[in-house]
Amino acid sequence: MLTRACSLLGIEHPVVLGGMASASSPELVAAVSNAGGLGVQGCTGQSPAQIAALVERIRGLTGRPFGLNLLLFRTDESTAEAVLAARPQVVSTAWPTPEQQLASLFQRVHGQGLRAMHMVSTVHEAGRAAEAGADLIVAQGTEGGGHVGVMGTLVLVRQVVRAVAPVPVLAAGGIADGAGLAAALMLGAEGVLLGTRFLATKESPLPDSYKQAICDSDGHDTLLTELPDVINGQVWPGAFARVLRTRFVQEWLAREGEVRLHQAELAKRIAEARASGDVANGTLLVGQDAGLIDAVEPAGDVVRRIVLEAEDILGSRVSEVLPAVTPVR
Numbered sequence: 305m306l307t308r309a310c311s312l313l314g315i316e317h318p319v320v321l322g323g324m325a326s327a328s329s330p331e332l333v334a335a336v337s338n339a340g341g342l343g344v345q346g347c348t349g350q351s352p353a354q355i356a357a358l359v360e361r362i363r364g365l366t367g368r369p370f371g372l373n374l375l376l377f378r379t380d381e382s383t384a385e386a387v388l389a390a391r392p393q394v395v396s397t398a399w400p401t402p403e404q405q406l407a408s409l410f411q412r413v414h415g416q417g418l419r420a421m422h423m424v425s426t427v428h429e430a431g432r433a434a435e436a437g438a439d440l441i442v443a444q445g446t447e448g449g450g451h452v453g454v455m456g457t458l459v460l461v462r463q464v465v466r467a468v469a470p471v472p473v474l475a476a477g478g479i480a481d482g483a484g485l486a487a488a489l490m491l492g493a494e495g496v497l498l499g500t501r502f503l504a505t506k507e508s509p510l511p512d513s514y515k516q517a518i519c520d521s522d523g524h525d526t527l528l529t530e531l532p533d534v535i536n537g538q539v540w541p542g543a544f545a546r547v548l549r550t551r552f553v554q555e556w557l558a559r560e561g562e563v564r565l566h567q568a569e570l571a572k573r574i575a576e577a578r579a580s581g582d583v584a585n586g587t588l589l590v591g592q593d594a595g596l597i598d599a600v601e602p603a604g605d606v607v608r609r610i611v612l613e614a615e616d617i618l619g620s621r622v623s624e625v626l627p628a629v630t631p632v633r
């Protein structure tokens with residue numbers, strides 16, 4: 305399987321790891337890149353020295369292409385400079401404020417000979433990114449884990465593909481297996497970007513109990529809320545957080561005034577719960593595709609299996625639904 309995204313990013317398989325702030329690690333990034341996908345390290349919240357150290361570790365684990373991710377509304381000049389100076393093959397960005405100048409950032413990325421991959425949750429934002437010169441646009445639907453908009457992946461991907469053609473598009477949000485990749489290709493996407501699926505892998509930095517909670521979830525137990533952002537004192541431009549309905553979330557939902565009052569204490573409780581692997585008393589950002597994930601696996605196996613499944617589906621479905629057509633394999 306070879307798509308335009310593969311050629312553009314210099315990768316073998318059109319499967320990309322979403323940059324996931326503190327939920328990504330050099331081990332996970334390298335495992336995805338070594339399997340032929342594109343690993344992306346989240347850099348938000350890291351100092352320039354920490355970014356340099358993360359990149360050194362990634363380069364120690366893989367010689368393959370990788371990306372570095374920035375949440376633009378939280379990115380200052382020194383962080384952007386550190387990411388550009390590290391010269392990853394791909395600079396991955398998301399969630400700018402309406403005032404931020406994407407064109408000047410993408411020009412700097414191109415000036416270093418790097419690729420600019422930008423994630424959007426609306427067709428309007430996709431047009432803005434294409435006009436600013438993004439090389440690749442990720443259309444992320446509301447099914448996804450972490451911060452998402454309200455449009456579903458099925459509609460948004462198709463809308464974005466139509467709006468920004470010929471700029472290649474990756475589909476994200478709710479995709480965890482080969483059927484998801486095959487469907488994304490049918491919508492006109494050139495590949496997929498996955499977050500939740502890679503959280504439940506051997507190399508993911510989450511505590512084992514958090515990984516198991518993803519496997520146990522049937523996907524119906526996630527919800528959209530601003531609770532984590534209120535607790536962290538963040539105003540996220542245009543997004544809600546999709547989280548697992550843990551006991552903590554259930555307890556504090558729709559009590560914003562009180563949450564603001566106890567902000568520091570609640571932030572500490574979440575950090576402690578994560579450190580001790582206590583899912584019920586913490587927050588876990590996951591997508592509805594948790595309902596498609598049953599086991600913690602090595603990240604490289606996930607990449608390879610998704611591609612094989614998609615190839616199989618694309619090959620066999622054509623002959624099933626169009627028996628008169630001989631599939632080209």
Ligand SMILES: Cc1cc2nc3c(=O)[nH]c(=O)nc-3n(C[C@H](O)[C@H](O)[C@H](O)COP(=O)(O)O)c2cc1C
Nearest residue numbers: 322323324325398448449450477478498499500591
């Ligand atoms: C825990 C978590 C943290 C995330 N952090 C970021 C981030 O820092 N930057 C970013 O561009 N996307 C972030 N995302 C979104 C992912 O890149 C991706 O778009 C999303 O996970 C796709 O949906 P899926 O989880 O259904 O695969 C995060 C997602 C999760 C689950």
